[in-house]
Amino acid sequence: MTGPVLAVDQGTSGTKALVICPERGVIGSGSAPVNPRYGTGGSVETDPEALLSSVLDAGRQALADAGEPVAAVGLANQGETVLAWDPATGRPLTDAIVWQDRRSEPICAELAPHADDLTRLTGLPLDPYFAAPKMAWIRRELTRAGVVTTSDAWLVHRLTGAFVTDAATAGRTQLLDLDRVAWSSEALAVYGLAGERLPEVVDADGQVGITTAFGPATPLSGLLVDQQAALLAQSVTEPGVAKCTYGTGAFLLAQTGSRPRRTTTGLVSCVAWRLGGRTSYCLDGQVYTAASAVRWLTDLGVISGAADLDPVGSAVPDSGGVTFVPALAGLAAPWWRGDLRGSLTGLGLDTGPGQLVRALCEGIAAQVVELAEAAATDLGAPLTGLRVDGGLTRSTLLMQTQADLLQLPVEVSALPDVTALGVGAVARMGLDPELTAEQAVPAWKPSAVYEPRISATEAAERLAGFRREVAALLDRTPAVDRTPAADR
Template sequence: MPPVQHSFQPRTGSADRPVLAIDQGTSSTKALVICPERGVIGTGSAPAPPRYGSGGLVEIDPAVLLGSVLDAGRAALADAAEPVAAVGLANQGETVLAWDPATGAPLTDAIVWQDRRAESLCTELAPHEQRLRQLTGLPLDPYFAAPKMAWIRRRLTREGAVTTSDSWLIHRLTGAFVTDAATAGRTQLLDLDRAEWSPEALEIFGLSDEPLPGVVDTAGAVGTTTAFGGEIPLTGVIVDQQAALLAQSVTEPGSAKCTYGTGAFLLAQTGDRPRRGTTGLVSCVAWRLGGHTSYCLDGQVYTAASAVGWLTDLGVISGAAELDTVGSSVPDSGGVTFVPALAGLAAPWWRGDLRGSISGLGLDTGAGHLVRALCEGIAAQVVELADAVATDLGEPLRSLRVDGGLTRSALLMQTQADLLQRPVEVSALPDATALGVGALARLGLDPELTAGQVVPEWQPSAVYEPRIGPAEAADRLGVFRAAVATLLDRTPPPAPATTEH
């Protein structure tokens, strides 16, 4: 049985004590023990790799997810050798599973956000796309949670509850049945303006009769857990990219960050009201504090580090650490263009059915050319997202703050600055997602604190300035856009599907 949920009132002075911040990600879970005065005093990690299969399958055993959370959290606590006042938990956002609310037992594997098996269901529901976008801020795509949830109900089980993975993890830790407003905003079931479940969206997906978790603020007492020793309150919950947005102090409209992880995710603040643009970006909840909702625009590149992993599996490089050494062995891409749509194209195209392409190969093409072409392909997609943000906000971005494992590649970061024609500021603090949810955990302990008081002052470890002019950047982007156009032309959108029974 899951632990019983307990009410919690913060103790005086508890916000000055360390907190445990856990980032449950796509391929691993990272945990930090963060002291407000001394910074990070303990770290831990645990693998949680998904498995890939035919037909767009990407799954993971829920026991692996939970085990990685427990192992990473306990390792961080052992490293710190100090008690903590609270726990914060960040999650993958769009990963879903069915489970038994009475026992907490999973009823299916977790369907990971990259999974594409709900494609035909989205095609079937295409007549509702514009209404869903107006209601929820999200385009109809298998990337989001609701199509996966409906697919589970049609194909796997009608039993139990079907939710995003955070609700299951929170239930196993505390006994509570909740999700936070930012994660709920990734389902395509949340009324964006009201930040409440939308009966109309639920009906469209055939989920009207589902037991739904309560939607809570991203900071505040959810319950307590004994999973990490003693009885510790869970006071911060949020989706991963919004946690990184907060950690990088992107709290004012017009500023943006990009996280380079399994995919690359660019988010820009829009303030206290959602901005429904025309460029294909997602409008969603950034966070909700004290009942007040902040919003952001969101764009995605489905494959970043996962594309590097693909090159690694082919033996082109031995890993991400070789991007710079191999890529620097040649002066340019040698005419090679790589559209790394290995899991389809997300914003602003929303063509998850597309496959990647490599063109311009010759007998003189080497590993360095492929590496440079991949870096250009990732960076060019991020430029498309930044341009879309500028269009929707009516002003260009002044700079781009970045974090994530791939920011260690000077080649990728310089390529990004060159193509973006803006400075790229690399976070000096690794694990921005965990830092963001740690800040929320502190806010949940002490509601008198403000976001500015719990987020570290922004101090980039490096700033990459453009080394090429606008004309050369435009030429290189033009080549990439032409390659994308070729993909779009030769791959028509899927035809509408017949209704499944």
């Protein structure tokens, strides 16, 4: 039995840290904010030193709260956020380009003839969401110096001196061969990154180095990208069940087992984790704006925050015919149209905050339904349930809307901060090779289960209204022609 571990989840808008004891559960916690900067032209950036400071601050808070030492540290990361940095000094050479940043769209347009080959190799569609287009953009627009990597490699280097990334995070770059779980020379050449020094791809549960950043020398023995850490923490280790995390965006993942399943529906096929040299795979779908759409309504003064969703939305019986497609940062899977803008239709003089809130909840939930149905198609069998986590799961209105439109039970995690719990489990496995994932992860016990309260017919009608508005958006905004001018 290993002792307590420190699990750190470095996220888009903040870092959370937990001290987790295998016998007593969470015995300490800490958090620190991160403030991405949203600029013109689709830019989203963060000061890398602020990311590191948030990791140190949150981790030290959690340790102080626990009041006892830990046996290991685990680190979860944002996935597709990248930066250039000096490997000799660890000094950042650029800001961190956040996963939401869209400035590499011209590079994706230029590489369109290679799109099918890249997807076949890596499992990922050609889109600025992933790390490789951002890495190529940094090299073209900002600097050729140093190394360019995902943010986890830089954080681990600053903590331990190691130069590594876990297999699941590497799988978010569009530079990893999905079948071999190794860097793809072909993909690197397509992106003009063939000469780059890249971090070693390691297991999630490997001891990668020693850190003294949190006090006494402690092994860093767990690394995993955030959404896959949440998948593990929710015990989604077999096909049939999916999980969805409602954070800045919403992210649905479904386990596919020991072999990659190429998607036919527009989802992402990627590494779930590599533990003890054995790789598991998953299907992944994204909604770009969930909590960020709630923040948008808040900034407009419609509500005062996420806590208002239930009281404001429940004050009216329905959306009053209002349909909200909250594509405020574009549409991700299965459409992959980051250039789209959101739409709000069906407004009338009787439209008030309650109708807008209900329409937003339906818009978020409807996108998740699209992802769940796509996953079921790729798996060849319907999903049996959805396990959910994240801040927005506190909204009864959103969760009931999700169950109604999905026509499946929605199980809300009883444990907060599941991403940290997942990477904490991996850190324990890194200390004890005999420990299995099932043993390391707390038994799944939902705090609430939402069952559908409307008929399948009514759910289909409401989804059809949402899909009509998405179709109208697609019609009004033709896809950018990514064919190079010389080939037109």
